Amino acid sequence: MDAPVKTPVLEGWFTLDEREPHLLGACCSACGTYYFPKAIKFCRHPDCAGETFEEVKLSRTGRIWSYTNAAYKPPEPYISNDPFVPYGIAAVELEKERMIVLGQVASGVGVEALKVGMQVELILESLDDGKLTWKWKPLAENKP
Amino acid sequence: MNKDIAILGVGMHPWGKWGRNFVEYGVVAARAALADAGVNWRDVQFVSGAATMRNGYPGYVAGATFAQALGWQGAQVNTSYAACASGSQALAAARSKILSGECEVALVIGADTTPKGFLAPQKGERPDDPDWVRFRVGITNPTYFALYARRRMALYGDTQDDFALVKVKNAEHGFDNPNARYRKKFSAQDVAASAMVADPLRLMDICATSDGAAALIVSSLDYARRIGKKDAPRVAAISTVTPTFATDTVEMPDLATDSAVAAEPLRFRAALPRKAYEEAGIGPEDVSLAEVYDLSTALELDWMEDLQFCARGEAARLVREGVTRIGGRLPVNPSGGLACFGEAVPAQALAQVCELTWQLRGQSGSRQVQGAKVGITANQGLFGHGSSVIVKR
Numbered sequence A: 001m002d003a004p005v006k007t008p009v010l011e012g013w014f015t016l017d018e019r020e021p022h023l024l025g026a027c028c029s030a031c032g033t034y035y036f037p038k039a040i041k042f043c044r045h046p047d048c049a050g051e052t053f054e055e056v057k058l059s060r061t062g063r064i065w066s067y068t069n070a071a072y073k074p075p076e077p078y079i080s081n082d083p084f085v086p087y088g089i090a091a092v093e094l095e096k097e098r099m100i101v102l103g104q105v106a107s108g109v110g111v112e113a114l115k116v117g118m119q120v121e122l123i124l125e126s127l128d129d130g131k132l133t134w135k136w137k138p139l140a141e142n143k144p
Numbered sequence B: 001m002n003k004d005i006a007i008l009g010v011g012m013h014p015w016g017k018w019g020r021n022f023v024e025y026g027v028v029a030a031r032a033a034l035a036d037a038g039v040n041w042r043d044v045q046f047v048s049g050a051a052t053m054r055n056g057y058p059g060y061v062a063g064a065t066f067a068q069a070l071g072w073q074g075a076q077v078n079t080s081y082a083a084c085a086s087g088s089q090a091l092a093a094a095r096s097k098i099l100s101g102e103c104e105v106a107l108v109i110g111a112d113t114t115p116k117g118f119l120a121p122q123k124g125e126r127p128d129d130p131d132w133v134r135f136r137v138g139i140t141n142p143t144y145f146a147l148y149a150r151r152r153m154a155l156y157g158d159t160q161d162d163f164a165l166v167k168v169k170n171a172e173h174g175f176d177n178p179n180a181r182y183r184k185k186f187s188a189q190d191v192a193a194s195a196m197v198a199d200p201l202r203l204m205d206i207c208a209t210s211d212g213a214a215a216l217i218v219s220s221l222d223y224a225r226r227i228g229k230k231d232a233p234r235v236a237a238i239s240t241v242t243p244t245f246a247t248d249t250v251e252m253p254d255l256a257t258d259s260a261v262a263a264e265p266l267r268f269r270a271a272l273p274r275k276a277y278e279e280a281g282i283g284p285e286d287v288s289l290a291e292v293y294d295l296s297t298a299l300e301l302d303w304m305e306d307l308q309f310c311a312r313g314e315a316a317r318l319v320r321e322g323v324t325r326i327g328g329r330l331p332v333n334p335s336g337g338l339a340c341f342g343e344a345v346p347a348q349a350l351a352q353v354c355e356l357t358w359q360l361r362g363q364s365g366s367r368q369v370q371g372a373k374v375g376i377t378a379n380q381g382l383f384g385h386g387s388s389v390i391v392k393r
């Protein structure tokens, strides 16, 4: 029997390929500027009148620009178990897209294991309510 | 043409968590400003209110609400919303009216009653609202401040002890300020003992939200002269520029920066004072004191660099050397800053101008910055809003 399909916390924000997931962005056909999330109708580059966009998979690896954690349970609509387990958060620089994307850090990875400049990859994990979300996980082999 | 306007009077309602209607605070601040200016309410020709946005909350109609509470007298009215910069935009509206000759004297006013507890988004499933989305995936306000703080630690070698020094300094500054909400001195040990909220920031590194009100009476230089206040401090610049694409910093409530593949990444915070300096025709070397938006202790260090008080990465050293303390070469947040006030959004940018005015008049008592001639404010809020105001005498 197939495992039940998990639902994403946000529809259409990332692919559901659990082995090699990607965030889904948009790329302006006129100037090449990337957008995440992908919901974009008019390019925001002030010199670009672009109105057509291609859906693109964003790079699934990047380097940590900065990081922190949530030591306290966030308010709703965040849903978490009791007792609350703190989680890491990373801002990750994607080289090709030249943008920084936030996300939680893989569960079990604390701030003490993180470093600015560290290489991370995108993974999918369930939130406490069972919905899938994207998270950043340090690569096993980190090149400086 | 001289584009300055005069600040005839300033007034505040003390910051706190009073839980009363914001209109009450606003009237207290407005009456104090009128008395300070020696201007009769009937003579005010323009009421410029700073608003905040909360569903079901009447702060939207700030200008008219305050005008009615003070007694309708037929003045023209305006309401400005610009998040943390609402007060500066209300001031800019008053300046335009005055410089265009449409009025001579105006009341600029902002007041707030903040909700209890965590600031959280409205209920309901709203995936199109970036503010709802980021809370949904567990990104709260302190996350952003902590990311900036950690970035400083990695880039410049700042430490949590450096951040604590900012809190200690601001607590000392605000200790005697009758309008401050928190008037208690803290040691670096107190800060280090407070609970971790978002590593590396602790509870005492992050500002609270407060109730409060601030008001200004501003006029043309000619009007100031006529009522015997030709030496009143003047507004020399009001910068309310937007960011320029591509922004280099992940800003609340976004989950990503702009992509910089087709435009260079630029820092919004640095653009705000740059425009103010340009407008006033002065530079950072002319500044006697600054009131900056210390939403976190580490953010005060970012502001010092954005205000060009020192090169990138040098701010912590200036704090360690006491440069930014009252008595130092360039005091920052002599009022005590948000650390001692907590944030009352539509009133805060005006409160910063109130402090500069008292300082430039030499009326700040125990927190007086000696020989203060030029002051600058800086703040930044949601949705690309921010401001920087220069006051000189």
Ligand SMILES: [Zn+2]
Binding pocket: A028, A029, A030, A031, A032, A033, A043, A044, A045, A048, A049, A050
């Ligand atoms: Zn474009």
